[in-house]
Structure formats: structure tokens, C-alpha cells
Amino acid sequence: MTQPITILGGGLAGGLIAYALSQKRPEVPFLLHERAEVLGGNHVWSFFDGDVAAEDRWLVEPFISHSWQGYDVRFPELSRTLASRYNSIESEQFDAVLRRALPAERLRLGSAVAAAAEASGGGAVIDTRGPGDLATLDAGWQKFVGLELHTAEPHGLTRPIVMDATVEQIDGYRFVYVLPFGPQTLFIEDTYYSDGPELDVEAVKARILDYARAKGWAVTPANRQEAGVLPVVVRGDFDAYWASTGTGIAKAGMRAGLFHATTGYSLPDAVRLAARIARAPDLSAAALERLTHGHAARAWRRRGFYRLLDTMLFRAARPDERYRVMQRFYGLPEPLIQRFYAAETSVFDKLRILTGNPPIPIPRAIGAIIRNRA
Template sequence: MTRVRQCDLAIVGGGLAGGLIALALAKRRPEARVLLIEGGETLGGNHVWSFFESDVTPEDRLLIGPLVAHAWDGYHVVFPGLRRRLDVRYNSITSERFDQALRETLPAERVLTGRKAIGVGPRSVVLADGTRIEAGGVIDARGPGDLSTLECGWQKFLGRELRLAKPHGLQRPVVMDASVDQADGYRFVYLLPFGTDRLFVEDTYYSDTPTIDPALLAGRVSAYAASRGWPVADSAREETGALPVVMSGDFEAYWRSGGAHVAKAGMRAGLFQPVTGYSLPDAMRTARFIANLSDLSAPGLHEALFAFAKRAWDERGFYRLLNRMLFKAAEPDERWRVLKRFYTLDESLVERFYASRSTNMDKARILLGRPPVPIGRALRAIAG
């Protein structure tokens, strides 16, 4: 016999986007009966999400603050011939802290983990165990739709949290260490000092393919640690992923691929920074947007979220142009020069770029002068 459960809003996917929506609604609309449904046993999966303080508004910071596990007063980037410190506050959220904070805030009966959704419609969700959720509205936040509708490069990575046999000596994150040997596109190492002897080391590539060789990348993480004189005692966790770096595509086809009339959020809605693939700033904006909606019904949600995501897509053509220059104009082992030039620019410009809020002056400054790629290729990339 089918079990039926009713609610005002069902959020399918307990990752960053879905979790932040549930959290924002719990704070702003506690009377709303919201169900957060996650197929895994924990909320947030196995991730580290990071963001710059300038990515979020003060209002958003109040909501997201309890999720932050680590924070620093700035960060570094390293390239051949360039080492720079930037002073904007840098924050990291771990999936463990994310799961803990959401469970402390959301009523236990409104969080369903270990419950895989096998059918998602505008007003209903069918779970693998036979339960049917009937809702006034549904938001699908389970991850990407059909990425074949988009032309993408990839930011792929393998990260390990290491416990070292001695202190590493880092005071701040290194967001990009591109002084390493280049391979498979633009390669850099990302470092987060979680403690005096705990360090998250991620080997990252701006690559033409999403294919990851875990053994190869894990070996490079170990080799990097050894090259820095950091003896590894053990590895606490490992994370891999491939984020789309979008150059062009059919947004409406992408939206329909996740269910034509189903409201969507996060990666499934195409809400991520086109150059970095990171989705936290958009996830926070989306959560605030939904919490302020007066209509949480299926038609109202779909119309509002489609318009919200389409507006973001339309406004971000400049970033897709930059991606075309990076992937189509620069030789793979020379892509680091594009990023090095970017990091010589004004710090406030860099902050607005990561937050997807570049001004027209910022865009002109980024494109001004001779690009660090062949001119002919650059012009063809700009032309699309």
C-alpha cells in the first residue's frame, strides 16, 4: 500500500542549494510545512564549499554564518613570477558542519535522509521505498541537468584532507598555486589550512574533459606535500568532482532536461559561476529569493525560479566569453598565463568577478590590452 505524506513544499536534494533553501524558509517562514529529501544518509554529501566574504550580503551572512567551519583573514595566489596576498575574508563550509547545523535548526520530522527520489513532478515526489509526497510545490535541487545541452570545459579536482606529522606553517589558504608543473590544461593546487597539522590539498585542472584518474591525482597530491616538506601521517577524507565551465549553450533546453515544468535550484537550474563552476553565492541568493516569495505553489515557483535563473544566464554572457578565450584561444599548457594576468588586477575587481557582479568598467579592464593568448584565436573566441 502506497504511503502518502503531505506538505507545503518538498525540496528534493539535501546538498548546498536545497539545504540553504530549507534553512532560509525555516528562519523566514517557520509556519510553512517544508520537507527536505536527500538520497544519501547525510545532508551535504562529501564536500568542502568555500566563499569570499564579498560573495554574500550581510543579511545572507547571518544565515550562513553557523555553517562556516573555518575562516581566514585573506588568501594567497601563486604563479611563476607572481605571489600575491588578497585581504578579503575567506570561509569554508564542510559537509559535516553543514549536516550538523541543518539538523540543529530544522525539525527532525522535516528532514528525510536515505530516501532516494525516483520520480519528481511539479506537485509530487515518489520515493524508492514507495512513499508518495504530495506538495503544494516541489523544488528539484539534485544536481546538474543534461550538460550535453551546454558547451563546457571542466574544472576537475581531487582533494584530500591530510593530517601531517609536523606543522605545515600556513596561516591562510592558497586558492591557486600554479607554480606546479602544468598538465591536462591549466593545473593548480588549492590549500586550506584546517589546523596547524591538518591541511586540505586539492589538485585541480581546467581541462577539456571531465575524466578523472583518482590514482594519478592522489599521487600528485602526495608528491606536492612531499615537495613542501610536509610528512603525511594519514588522510582523513577524499573528495573528487568535475564542475562545468560553460562556454555557450541552450539554457531553455538545459532547464527542460531537468523536468519541463518542475521548479529547480542550484546546478539543476544552471545557477553557478560560469568560470569557476562554484555555486555557493547563487545558492545563497536563491534561498533568499525563495524565502521572500509570496507564492510557493507549483506554478508560481516554476515561473519565478525559471525567470530568476534565466536572468542570471542572460547577465553572464561575459563570463562565458572569457571561458571561450580560456579554452579555445589559449594552448592548454599556457592557460595559466590568463589567470596570472587576471590576478594582477585590482582586488575589488577580483571580488566582484567571483561574485558574478563585474561592472562594465571591470569587463573593459579584464579585456584591455594585449591578451596573453594568440590574437587571432582570441578574436575568434570573442566572436563565438
């Protein structure tokens, strides 16, 4: 008899695992617990086509709310249009697709679980309930507030602005992110790469409205508002991070440390792990713990380069010059940029990123790396 699986958390990671099992392993009994009354919370997740392998596209295709061919970036000394397709998932679409795909008996909404052990019922548990102890990490912070806005007239954007760093640089590296959800609907997010996690939501909302007015858009806020603070990891103890939320159970998403160390992106990792779980021949509790822990530990080891870049960004670059790092990065070949976001940077990519005319003085960068390793 197949052992039942309890998935804790109906966010991106937990929802994708449940969907993958429902589509590829219908014989496996599972139960998805979510403390809220909706799945996916209140989020907009975005990804480039290159972030998801072709063989895993089935896992995200039904959830996509918007898709655009190409995107723009804007810096004080560089403006560029890149050809990669960009996609966004709204949490309302995520919730609707999961409700259609999952039998009602597989869902427990409004179900808060204090400890993984009490939910297992003797079967396997996959815990996806948010991050572990961030005190085990040395990190900078990516902070953001996003607002959906209606424009009085068509705004004229046909593709996203993924980074507009021509704005005033406040509290570190600041950029504005704009998604055209419709002819008169925009989702605008104001993002900061800062030394501290403090976020003044009302002040940032005011800056978003100022940005819209400066673009000539007369806007009215809609219902969607999103805010968050994510770690940008410089270094950390993976074993301590994993153990901070318990041992002996499977984990996914932020709980497992599965997020891009520089961008904070978690969707590519969520897709990869959900697809791998759906392919696994053994879904017992012990096998799932080994699979998820091993998968996350390998990802952590492979991504030391991104933590090195974060060291230079937060420990070597002055806050008001951090934008120069991203400005130079976006002048590099587009395939390299695609591989970076997918966390698949090659050896040659790494050499290309670190050589040439770096925006941070080399002695200062080397000094920061040495201090961080001390």
C-alpha cells in the same frame, strides 16, 4: 492554508532553502528528501566574504567551519597576498547545523525519489538533485581531487593558498589549492581546467602527496577525500538545459544552471536563491516555478561575459599557456577580483579585463570568439 513544499536533495542548494524557510518562514510546512543518510554529502564549499550580500550573511554564518583573513596566489611570474576574508564550510558542519535547525519530521533521509511528481503530494516541489543534461552545453571541464592530510609537525600556513600554479602544467591549466584546517591539518586539492572530463583519481592523489612532500610536509591521509568534474561553460542552450530535467516545477542549484560559468562556484547563487525564496510572498507551486526559472534565466543572460572568457581560455589559449590568463587576472585590482568571483563584474571591470596586455594574441582570441558564435 499554506501549501506544503517538498525539497528534493539535501545538498548545498536544498539544505540552504530548508534552513532559510525554517528561520524566516516557520509557518510554511516543508519536507526535505535526501537519498543519503547525511546532508551535504562529502564536500568542502568555500567562498569570499564579498560573494554573499551583508543582508544574506545570516544564511551562511552558522555553517562556516573555518575562516581566514586573506589568501595567497602563486604563479610562475606573480605571487600575491590578497586581503579578502575567505571562508570554508565542511559538509559535517552543514549536516550538524541542519539537524539542529530542522525538526525531525521535516527530514526524510535515505529517501530516493525517482520523479518529482511522485513526491509532491499535491504541493510545490523544488528540485535540487544535481545537474541537468550537460550535453546541452558546450564546455570545458574543471576537474579536481582533494585530500585532507595530517602533518607530522605544524605546517606553518596561516591562510589559504587559493591558487598555486607554480606546479607542472598537466592536462590544461593546473593549480593546487591548500586550506589550513588546523596547525597540523591541511586540505589540499589538485585542480585542472581541461578539454575533457576524464579524471584519474589515483594519479591525482599521488600528485597531491608529491606536492606535500615537496613543501617539506610529512603527511598522513585523513578520512576526507573529494573528487569532482564541473562544466566550464563556453556556450549552451539554457531552455534545453532547464527542460532536460522536466518542466513545470521549481529548481535550484546545478539543476537550475545556477553556478558561475568560469569558476564553477555555486554557493553564492545558492545563498541568493534561498534568501529570495524565504522572502517570497507566494510559495505556491506555480509561483515557485516562475520565481526559480526567471531567477536562473536572468542569471544566465547576465553572465555571457564569463562564457566569453571561457571561450578564450578553452578555444584560444593553448593548454600549456592557460595559466597565463589567470596570472594576468590576479595582477588586476583586488575589488575587481572580488566582483568577478561574486559574478557581479561591472562594465568597467570587463573593459579592464579585456584591455591592456592580454596573454592570448588578439587575432587568435577574436578567431575563437567568431568560430564559437558560428
